[in-house]
Amino acid sequence: MTSFFDVLIGGVFHACVLFLVAAGLQLVFGVQRIVNLACGSFYALGAYFGITAVNWAGAHGAPPWAFLPVLLLAGVLLAVIGPLIELLLRTVYKRDEAFQLLLTFALVLMFQDVLRFFWGANPQQLGNLSMTYGKVTLGEVSFPTYNVLVMAASLAIAVVLGLFLQRTRYGRILRATAENREMSEALGADVRWIYTTVFTLGTLLGTLGGALVVPTAAASLDMPVELVVEAFAVVVIGGLGSMRGALVGALIVGLTRAAAISFYAELEVLAIYVIVIVILVLRPAGLFGKPIE
Amino acid sequence: MSGFAAAAIVVLAALPYVAPPYYVTLVLPAFAYAIALLGFNLLFGTTGLLSFGHALFVAIGAYGAAVLSSRMGVRSLEVILLASALAAVLAALPVALLSVRYVRIFFGILTLAFGMLFHSFLFKFYDLTGGDTGIRVLRPTLLGLDFKALDKTQFLTGPFYYACLVLAVVLGFVMWRIVHSPFGLQLAALRENPRKAEYLGVRVRLFRLIAFLISAFYCAIGGVILAVNTGQADPELAYWTHSGELVFMTVLGGFASFFGPVIGAFTFIFLKSELMGLTEYWRFFLGAILAIIVIAFPRGLMGLVKDGWTMLTGRARKPTETVIEPTVIKRTAIEQ
Numbered sequence: 340m341t342s343f344f345d346v347l348i349g350g351v352f353h354a355c356v357l358f359l360v361a362a363g364l365q366l367v368f369g370v371q372r373i374v375n376l377a378c379g380s381f382y383a384l385g386a387y388f389g390i391t392a393v394n395w396a397g398a399h400g401a402p403p404w405a406f407l408p409v410l411l412l413a414g415v416l417l418a419v420i421g422p423l424i425e426l427l428l429r430t431v432y433k434r435d436e437a438f439q440l441l442l443t444f445a446l447v448l449m450f451q452d453v454l455r456f457f458w459g460a461n462p463q464q465l466g467n468l469s470m471t472y473g474k475v476t477l478g479e480v481s482f483p484t485y486n487v488l489v490m491a492a493s494l495a496i497a498v499v500l501g502l503f504l505q506r507t508r509y510g511r512i513l514r515a516t517a518e519n520r521e522m523s524e525a526l527g528a529d530v531r532w533i534y535t536t537v538f539t540l541g542t543l544l545g546t547l548g549g550a551l552v553v554p555t556a557a558a559s560l561d562m563p564v565e566l567v568v569e570a571f572a573v574v575v576i577g578g579l580g581s582m583r584g585a586l587v588g589a590l591i592v593g594l595t596r597a598a599a600i601s602f603y604a605e606l607e608v609l610a611i612y613v614i615v616i617v618i619l620v621l622r623p624a625g626l627f628g629k630p631i632e
Numbered sequence: 633m634s635g636f637a638a639a640a641i642v643v644l645a646a647l648p649y650v651a652p653p654y655y656v657t658l659v660l661p662a663f664a665y666a667i668a669l670l671g672f673n674l675l676f677g678t679t680g681l682l683s684f685g686h687a688l689f690v691a692i693g694a695y696g697a698a699v700l701s702s703r704m705g706v707r708s709l710e711v712i713l714l715a716s717a718l719a720a721v722l723a724a725l726p727v728a729l730l731s732v733r734y735v736r737i738f739f740g741i742l743t744l745a746f747g748m749l750f751h752s753f754l755f756k757f758y759d760l761t762g763g764d765t766g767i768r769v770l771r772p773t774l775l776g777l778d779f780k781a782l783d784k785t786q787f788l789t790g791p792f793y794y795a796c797l798v799l800a801v802v803l804g805f806v807m808w809r810i811v812h813s814p815f816g817l818q819l820a821a822l823r824e825n826p827r828k829a830e831y832l833g834v835r836v837r838l839f840r841l842i843a844f845l846i847s848a849f850y851c852a853i854g855g856v857i858l859a860v861n862t863g864q865a866d867p868e869l870a871y872w873t874h875s876g877e878l879v880f881m882t883v884l885g886g887f888a889s890f891f892g893p894v895i896g897a898f899t900f901i902f903l904k905s906e907l908m909g910l911t912e913y914w915r916f917f918l919g920a921i922l923a924i925i926v927i928a929f930p931r932g933l934m935g936l937v938k939d940g941w942t943m944l945t946g947r948a949r950k951p952t953e954t955v956i957e958p959t960v961i962k963r964t965a966i967e968q
Contacts, residue, residue, distance in 0.1 A: 374737055376876075430927045436737050437682040441883060442926045444876045448919030456913060564873055568748055575741055608752035615745045620730055623738060 344480040346597045352486045354593025355493035356552045360566060361573040361585040362500060363544030369517045369580035370537045373428065374436070376443040378545050378570055379563035380450035384420075385549025386558035387458045389413045390465055392550075403471045406554070407488060414547035421539030428538065447563060454560055462559035489551050496547070497586060504582065513537065517580065569596070572611045576618050578628020587626055637804075637891070644797055648789050656789040657861070662901040663796040664857035669882050669893030670807045671850020676879070677887040678811055679843045680823030681732075684740040684875050685747030688727070689848040691754065691870035692720040693855020698767035698865035709772035709795065713856050720852030721845050728844035732837050735826070744872055754867035766866030769859045788861060796857055803850065804894070810846065811890060819843055880922050886932025895933050 364378045392413035393406045401409065424446065431439050472484035504510040515523040516533050524530045549562075573592050577584020592611055599606040618625060648656050668690055675681050696716025700706040706715075731742045754761045761767065771784070774791050782790060810816050822829035822836050830836050859865045868874060877900075885896020903921070907914035929936055 374741075427923070427927075434930065436740075437676075437879070438883075438926050438930060440682070440684070440737075440740065441876075441879060442923055444880070445919040445922035445926065447873075447876075448915045448922065450919075452913040452916035452919075456916075564871075568872065571741065571744065575745065579737075605756040607756065609749060609756065612745050612749040612752065616730070616742075616749065619738075619742050619745065623734060 342601060344477070346594070346601050348480070348482050348486070349601075350594035350597030351590070352490060352555075352593075353596060354589040355490045356548050357569055357573055357593055358497065358586055358589035359493055359544045359548035359551070360570045361577070361589055362497070362582060363541035363548075364570055364574050365577075365580055365582055365585045366537055366544070367541040368574070369582075370513055371428075371432070371534055372436075373439045373443070374579075375541065376440065376567055377424070377446035377450060377563075378541070379566035380447055380454075381417075381420075381542050381545030382549035382552075382566050383454060383558065383560075383562040384450065385414050385417055385546030386553040386556075386562060387454055387463065387549075388417050388546070389550035389553045390463050390558060391458075393465060393468065403468070406465075406468055406471065407485070410550040410553070411492075411547070414550035415543065417546040417550075418539055418543035421542030422535050424542070425535050425538040429534075432534075447567075450563060451560060454563075458558070460560060462557040464557045465554045468554045483555075485554060489555075492551065496544070501582065568608065569611065572615045575615050575625055578625025580629070581625070581627035584625055584627035641797070641801055645794075648793055653785055653789050656793060657785065658901055658905055659898075660788060660793065660796060660861045661858055662898045663800045664854040664861065665878075665881055665897035665901065666854075666894040667800055667803050667857070668851040668854025669878060669885075669897050670804060671847040671854075672878055673882055673887055673893045674807065674810065674816075674819070674843050674850075675847040676882060677889075677892070678816060678823065679819045679840055681735060681840060681844075682740050682879065683731075683743040683847075684872060684879065685727075685743030685745070686847065686851050686878050687870050687872070687874035688743075688747040688750045689720045689724060689851035690855035690858065690874070690878075691750060691865070691867070692716065692723055692848075693852030694769070694859035694865035694869050695754070695761070695767065695855075696720070696852065697772075697856045697859040698769045701770040701772060702768050707770065707773045707778070708776065709774050709856075709860070712772055713799075713853055716856050717849045717852040720848045720855075724845050724848030728841050728848075732840040732844060744875065747870055747872055747875055751867055751870040751872075754870055761867070764867060766864055769863050769865055771863075772860060784863075792860065799853065799857070803853065807850070808890065815839070815842075880918075882932075883930070884922070884925055884932055886934030888931050889934035889938070892932050892934040899933060 360378055360382050363381070364375055367373055367375050367378075389410045392409050396405065396409045397403075427446075428439070428442065431442050468485075470483055470485070472488065474481045475484050475487055502510075504514060512523065512528050513533060515526075516528055516530060520530060549558075569592055573585060573588035575588075576591055577586070577588030591614065595610050595614060596607060599610045644659070647659060668686075672683070672686050675683055675686075693716045696719050697712050700712050700715060706712060727743070727746045731739055731746075734742060754766075755764060757763075771778075771787060773779075774795050777791070779787050779791055818829065818834045819839055821832070822834050822839060826836050855869065858869070881896040881900040882893045883896070884900055885894065886892030904914065904918065907917050911917070925932060931938075
């Protein structure tokens with residue numbers, strides 16, 4: 340039973356972080372039709388910057404309990420790179436998908452060395468700060484309270500994002516633009532501005548995910564490319580462009596990974612990608628995606 | 633065009649006698665990628681399908697060479713090439729059967745998924761594949777000769793170099809014939825307008841499938857050369873970033889032109905080696921170059937050369953060549 344709960348908690352925690360990145364990916368794909376390979380780079384950037392921010396705050400006398408707000412703030416601040424990168428992407432909106440994909444691949448290569456330049460090639464860690472908030476004990480199993488806080492934060496973000504997209508005026512405009520760009524432009528929506536905000540929001544979700552995960556995992560230069568592999572699996576399982584899909588896909592990937600790691604570690608990524616291929620064969624549009632062709 | 637190709641072959645054949653061994657060994661991976669990309673571009677440039685997982689087949693070639701030479705005692709390069717390439721075609725069959733049902737971004741994601749599947753198999757199943765260190769590749773024999781008198785560099789820059797040159801020329805010629813055959817023209821037709829091509833009797837999925845299998849064959853040959861050159865087959869060869877590099881090289885040289893991928897392979901290899909010598913941050917500059925190519929010169933180096941040639945001579949391209957030039961740089965008005 341203990342191992343079952345370990346898998347469950349570990350899996351859901353991982354799923355919550357994955358959801359943030361995948362939601363960013365979905366938002367950008369849904370509205371801008373760009374598959375952003377650099378989402379993993381934003382995530383890693385959030386992680387590294389989070390470490391720096393917490394260390395800086397610690398050195399300036401911030402109490403240890405303040406590190407979660409500091410991480411959140413670091414993730415939010417980093418989103419300023421979003422509009423800058425969107426300016427670059429603007430040059431290829433009218434081009435074939437192959438070129439858009441390649442441009443984000445170029446960003447992956449460049450970010451790899453930006454990280455190396457600022458933080459060096461060695462993996463970095465935040466010590467065991469995640470224990471600052473103590474532990475939660477449920478029967479026989481116990482886990483850091485921090486993990487619960489991250490899950491709560493991620494869930495809160497999911498709810499806010501859902502309300503924003505479904506209930507607000509701007510959310511409706513975003514969804515209309517995702518549905519039909521020309522029509523919403525004709526009806527007076529400022530599509531240029533929408534693209535900037537959407538991409539910034541997508542970036543924000545990525546950097547926030549990275550900042551929140553870093554107390555529990557080391558930040559390394561492999562982080563961006565490894566995360567893309569999982570985030571891709573999430574969006575394909577859930578269906579490209581669907582927020583609900585991102586949530587369900589993240590849970591499937593997170594739980595599968597946690598189960599594979601604890602029972603048969605060889606199957607970690609393999610199991611995830613077997614699911615991806617089965618889904619693509621049976622339901623090419625994913626669980627919640629719109630049918631293709 | 634054939635004049636340029638002949639001149640290039642003569643220069644490459646003379647290279648081991650004039651250039652220092654370091655540069656000669658650099659040409660070997662360039663040969664490998666040139667062959668792999670000629671196949672890759674049949675799928676990308678000619679058929680219009682962007683695969684983000686073709687490193688899978690390069691890795692199959694490399695691991696084929698590794699398993700055959702160090703586990704099964706097969707040392708003949710000819711046998712290794714043929715067996716690895718056939719293995720890649722066999723592996724490509726199920727992948728292609730599933731993937732060619734889709735186009736555009738879904739095709740790219742599905743191929744990426746298969747590539748990652750194979751990578752994690754190579755990476756995690758230590759007993760079978762040697763895990764992250766991979767498997768050693770032993771020196772092969774050429775036409776039954778084992779060249780015992782030569783040391784490693786002499787072998788690579790001597791007999792093996794010429795074997796690769798011959799392979800590149802022969803496979804390049806075969807690909808030229810494929811692209812310019814009725815089959816190749818039908819591939820180009822179904823890229824431009826699949827529905828219309830289907831009305832005209834092109835068997836769209838079958839043709840995409842065949843193009844996929846041929847590209848896997850070429851990629852595996854490239855993989856064998858890469859592995860023999862480094863003496864090692866490792867899982868990184870199958871990673872998605874390596875697939876990305878294949879696309880990078882193709883676009884760098886120019887995917888719209890037959891020789892573009894070859895130019896791209898040579899340019900990329902030398903650029904990367906020079907940059908690595910200059911700075912620790914070579915990835916940044918490679919990424920920046922890719923971004924500039926994508927934004928400003930989508931037709932790659934060959935596109936630049938062609939535009940320059942047209943400006944100098946005032947002569948437009950021959951109409952026969954325009955048939956092969958894809959129009960995919962701009963999104964079509966009707967989203968398929």
